Amino acid sequence: MADDDDDVPTLSAETFAALQEFYAEQQKRQEILTKLEADNKLNENILLEENWQLSQFWYNEATVHSLVKVVDKVVSDGGRVALISCPTLFVPVKRQIGDRATVSLLEYDRRFEIHAPDFIFYDYNTPDRLPSEMHNSYDLVIADPPFLSEECITKTSQTIKLLSKDKIVICTGAVMEEHVKNLLGLKKCDFEPRHRNNLANEFVCYANFDLDEALR
Template sequence: MDDDEDVPTLSAETFAALQEFYTEQRKRQEIMTKLEADDKLKENILFDENWQLSQFWYDEATVQALVKVVDKMLPDGGRVALISCPTLFVPVKRQIEDRATVSLLEYDRRFEVHAPDFIFYDYNTPEKLPPEALHSYDLVVADPPFLSEECISKTSETIKLLAKGNIVVCTGAVMKENVEKLLALKLCQFQPHHRNNLANEFACYANFDLDSVLR
């Protein structure tokens, strides 16, 4: 018998998937290497949206508005958690500099470049958080990746575990009833927008007068 018959072979689809995985790994390692050489490069990295992860980046006006809210509401020495809104991290970090702590909770491991401020987060396991993070954030800003009752419910569990004060949630207008019931947040006049126009109307909810902060 030919020994080659016992050697497992990969299908073309599996081989292509592996190639894509290793290519992505190599790109990520190249980015990490560059960041280790020059920490300032972190501010210039902008990853493409991954639609499979339901990623849709905010437009510049929305980013600046939310950065202003964080800056105004966060006390010196305070802590803010950004859940599933990774493109806010660099603008917020740049604005508040060293006067407060910014943590990014995100599923997409490309954003590990922001370690040690990166915390891997999967909304399917909402309670899987570092012990030191529990009830330690003065402000939590969240943008659940999917417009579903399951996603908002589990993300809300995480928010409750992290927050000790103010909460902002940006999500679809269709989730209004869920957000009000789960977190007792109120609809704001401010509306978030995205770089790529989405069919769903988005809204912002908070447990404080966010609109007055933006005036």
């Protein structure tokens, strides 16, 4: 009887390595998701590491707490919240209002796909490439454009206009103030967002409602 072992297909070293990487990534995502589901409190230890190549700088705990308080106060039952390029807000906001409102995360970093189906891949370079059912459907949009450039704030503003039907908050550098005012008509707030790692640039919060009153 002939030996059929030679007919068994084998994976190349390159394909095998890619497969191992895929399964390792899947396992990592599942571990993170398990932690998120098991912990009912805001726990900074579960946050993914910042990717500086994507210009990621996470808020400190006090800033997260303040922004969650604003969301909780201004979003009514059955409302909808969109978080654009501020992924570390998603978990605490979802925990706070997820039982009474919809929370969507628009983000370029696919590590945050662990939050699917609430995760929507978002690239500010294609600001209009979003499902039509999302248009003008969000009661509150919070955005933190990743780059301090006119191009980035302009394209992110296009997305905000596309999504928003009411309240808007932008956290960005003070150098973007004129662009924020001209593009969206937002006003500077007294509240100042802070980051876990101190940044050289001054960061400011802008809104089209009295955000500071919501924090009192």
